Amino acid sequence: MHAIGIDIGGTKIAGAVVDELGVIVREERVPTDASSPALIEDAVVGMVQRLQQGPEQIVGVGVAAAGFIDAAQSTVYYAPNINWRHEPFREKLERRLDIPVLIENDANAAGWAEFRFGAGRLVSDMVILTIGTGVGGAIVSNDRLFRGGFGAGAEIGHMRVVPGGLPCGCGAHGCIEQYGSGRALQRMANEFADAGGIGQALADVRARNGGVLSGSDISALIMAGDPGALAALRQLGDWLGQACASLGAILDPQVFVFGGGVAQAGELLLEPIRLAYLENLPARGFHPEPEFTIAELVNDAGVVGAADLARLHAASL
Numbered sequence: 001m002h003a004i005g006i007d008i009g010g011t012k013i014a015g016a017v018v019d020e021l022g023v024i025v026r027e028e029r030v031p032t033d034a035s036s037p038a039l040i041e042d043a044v045v046g047m048v049q050r051l052q053q054g055p056e057q058i059v060g061v062g063v064a065a066a067g068f069i070d071a072a073q074s075t076v077y078y079a080p081n082i083n084w085r086h087e088p089f090r091e092k093l094e095r096r097l098d099i100p101v102l103i104e105n106d107a108n109a110a111g112w113a114e115f116r117f118g119a120g121r122l123v124s125d126m127v128i129l130t131i132g133t134g135v136g137g138a139i140v141s142n143d144r145l146f147r148g149g150f151g152a153g154a155e156i157g158h159m160r161v162v163p164g165g166l167p168c169g170c171g172a173h174g175c176i177e178q179y180g181s182g183r184a185l186q187r188m189a190n191e192f193a194d195a196g197g198i199g200q201a202l203a204d205v206r207a208r209n210g211g212v213l214s215g216s217d218i219s220a221l222i223m224a225g226d227p228g229a230l231a232a233l234r235q236l237g238d239w240l241g242q243a244c245a246s247l248g249a250i251l252d253p254q255v256f257v258f259g260g261g262v263a264q265a266g267e268l269l270l271e272p273i274r275l276a277y278l279e280n281l282p283a284r285g286f287h288p289e290p291e292f293t294i295a296e297l298v299n300d301a302g303v304v305g306a307a308d309l310a311r312l313h314a315a316s317l
């Protein structure tokens with residue numbers, strides 16, 4: 001049994017026919033035209049209809065998008081990139097496509113793919129943190145995606161780690177996104193560059209590039225073993241480890257998975273996370289410790305996760 005997964009991103013809409021092992025059979029992508037919700041709807045309908053023209057039996061369609069989706073996986077309350085406000089997107093698509101549809105938050109869909117087919121496939125409880133420009137994530141508890149009562153749960157990036165801390169794009173202060181993201185790593189690397197000493201190489205690269213330290217400059221220095229860049233990464237890992245200690249006290253997952261661009265640092269990132277986790281864990285030493293690992297699915301996780309959720313949903317009807 002196959003399902004179609006669609007991932008509506010800020011720049012492109014990706015869609016694929018996916019089998020029950022999470023393997024993509026056929027895929028396509030089109031640029032996102034977010035100037036009106038009707039154009040998005042037409043683009044998704046057209047893509048599904050094209051993907052349906054194959055020998056596979058398609059049992060459902062899962063659509064992943066950024067934003068708050070209701071707990072029934074039907075209505076988009078709010079999307080940051082598209083002018084959706086209480087948009088009954090599932091109902092509209094089902095009416096036009098005549099096939100079961102569900103809508104899922106994009107981070108949840110990608111996290112679900114990692115749980116089913118990646119680093120979480122052997123456990124029942126997993127937390128994934130995606131360290132990109134911001135901090136995203138998803139929670140799987142007792143083999144189920146955790147959505148919360150209103151569908152807006154698992155916004156891990158906006159867990160407060162510093163009361164009265166740095167202002168966040170969400171309107172609150174002190175969110176982990178301000179201390180554990182790619183953007184936070186840039187801020188920390190700049191601080192080391194300003195301080196001189198072990199930050200000298202960071203300062204030199206910054207001076208050569210017109211006063212800007214890009215994410216790829218910092219990654220290159222990390223991979224070259226530069227002490228300043230590594231110290232910035234350790235600081236980032238320390239914050240993430242503290243956040244994981246709080247998450248662990250509540251959720252008790254068997255595995256914490258890290259995805260996103262910054263996670264390409266691998267063990268260099270995981271080591272300070274583990275250390276900070278253990279230092280900050282309540283009642284340390286009295287229960288088993290979780291594993292900390294890097295995400296295995298890099299591309300198309302949103303599409304694969306959305307398709308799998310749609311297939312499971314169709315099977316439950």
Ligand SMILES: [Zn+2]
Nearest residue numbers: 158168170175
């Ligand atoms: Zn926030």
